[in-house]
Amino acid sequence: MTDEHLDRMVRDADPYRPGVIRHLDGAAQNLVEEIMSVPTLDPVAEPPGKRFRARRGVMSGLAGASVAATLLAGVLTVSIMKLDQPDGHPTTPAITSEATDPAAYSAMVLKAAEENPRLLIDQPGWKATTVYGFAEKTGTIAFSDGERQVEMNWYPAGQYDGYHEDRLHVSKPEPVKVDGWSADLFRYSASDFAVMLRPRDGSFVELRTGGTWTRSEFDRVLADVVRVDARTWLAALPPEIVTPERVDEQAAKVLADVPLPPGFDTTTLGDLGTNDAYQFGAKVTSRVGCGWIAEWLRAKKAGDDAALRRAADALRSSHKWTVLHQMNDEGDWPEAFWETADKVAAGKPPAQYEEALGCE
Template sequence: MTEEHLDRMVRDADPYRPDVIGHLDGARQSLLEEIVSEPTPGRVVEPSQPRSRARRAMVRRFAGALTAAAVLTGVVAASTMLREPPVDRQAAPVDRPSASTPVVYSPVAMKAAEKNPRLLINQPGWRATTVYGFAEQQGTIAFSNGGRQLEMNWYPAEYYHDFYADRLNVSPPEPVRVDSWPGELFRYSAGDFAVMLRPRDGVFVELRTGGRWSRHEFDRVITAVVRVDVRTWLAALPPEIVTPERVDAQAAKVLAEVPLPPGFDAAALGDLGTNDSYQFGAEVTSRVGCAWIAEWLRAKRTGDDAALQRAADALRSSHQWRVLHEMNEQGDWPEVFWRIADEVAASGPPAGYDSALGCD
């Protein structure tokens, strides 16, 4: 992957270009506003005050999830952000589970979901296709239905006023309520909307459209957005979403045939929260890769040639990891991972590797 290719990927992924807007889901739009460095007419850039800290956290989590926002040789790469949207299988509506079929969830799953907003679209045809971050105060859940997406991003409440001031540059606000939660609607275009919900329980939520919308459709859908309890939210997630109680089984699949660095604790992966399978795979391989790079650096520093060789061989072997090949059809996280792994094995970590892989 050449630097020219990375530049082209970022340029082509600008979410405010009319020719690509229909191919980007809300999650990609939101993050690209954060990481694309070249200003584009009409593109809104997030407020400067929270960027240093919030962007650093966002790059870290998306480097192991939706993107590999890789700063490699000075180039910002919006790589895995460019994966194709998941195929919408037109599943049954996201409804509350029947009281006659109680489900027992692990304490870890319950605790992770309790800490964050739990919003669902109680309308037929909507399916959760992207989930990330239900272990911290910043995350995403995106729903898809045919050619439309509605993404819900949440952030720490301390950033609300800066985001709100920025959105005032988009359009005048219109008061709205989402399941009695007050907020303001902003209109990016005739078919592109965002709703900022006011801070609550330490976070605020922004709902953002992706795909083909009309104002009438948007108004109808947001009236069906409901805030639910933990059990309802967990029960509404499709089986491919990796919730905390599914981590051990999914981690075993991801780590099959992957050489583990010294001291690697697979049990610690339980703190990843709730993620879709792509994001979970990227988070896990990020931790493995970062740990092998740390071992390479330790061995280099101490003159342990045998350990240095083992770390280099393990990183080179990533070209045979099944999980990365499975992910490669959906996005470019594997390409960024392989590039960094090869550079480390050949001569050492490149500048910016820690941000690119989420090691920092």
């Protein structure tokens, strides 16, 4: 099995958290069989060769922890201090933005930003397109200039040796630096590269290319990857990204035509962290779907026919939820949700629905 083959399978099944697969149909069954046949890194399976897709996978990179992320939106009006430079002097980069007042950031968001690598691409034309999967020392931000992509993934520092050993099977490492940060570059092909930065502050970062690159093009982008302070990092957040402060407003939009299961508490959605709109919609509808399935199972066991019908009707109504239709052109989560919801409503809940919907 090649790296690209496994990667496609991982993206199609999309792991929700270690040991769990979101969408367990035929593809997921094959994925489990493949993973069981090859060694994994401690403590989670290595996601080799991440690829960029036109459509997102099922709840792509979804993880249930509250960590602030950042997206680089087109034009930032903040200047960036390049950290770790010998002279320590600020630079005047190409990055500009319509940022909100930095003083308005909550202590929680600032703390989360401090705990992440905080890397941006300081070149005109590069825009962050995806943010997901932030859980403690784990996260992903993908940047694109319209033709090429760079995905930045970070993991706990304790996993560095395992990942690095795996990359040694890809190619001989070439030493490089990213804003003064020591790293190794690996070649998957003449146009496909990965750069692993050494562990720092409890995590390590890997940059992976998408699209067709030359080495000189990649070197030019690497030269303009900068590590910034927390407030500068947060100032790059465009308004469409759902930060903890924006959760209530965005949740109201997502849930406008969505029936809520008994006991559903919208105030708990604040723990979903920072996400792009797609990931936020997936996380919220995941909780709603899981709540209705739990109610269906309760009613079935109790012989409560009225409640059973209400739960089934609510799950069937998901085919009319605006948020899922808005997401459907972008990714696979709505299709996976509907498949599971329809089976439950028909009285045949999948044995592994928790994994399919990412239920707690």
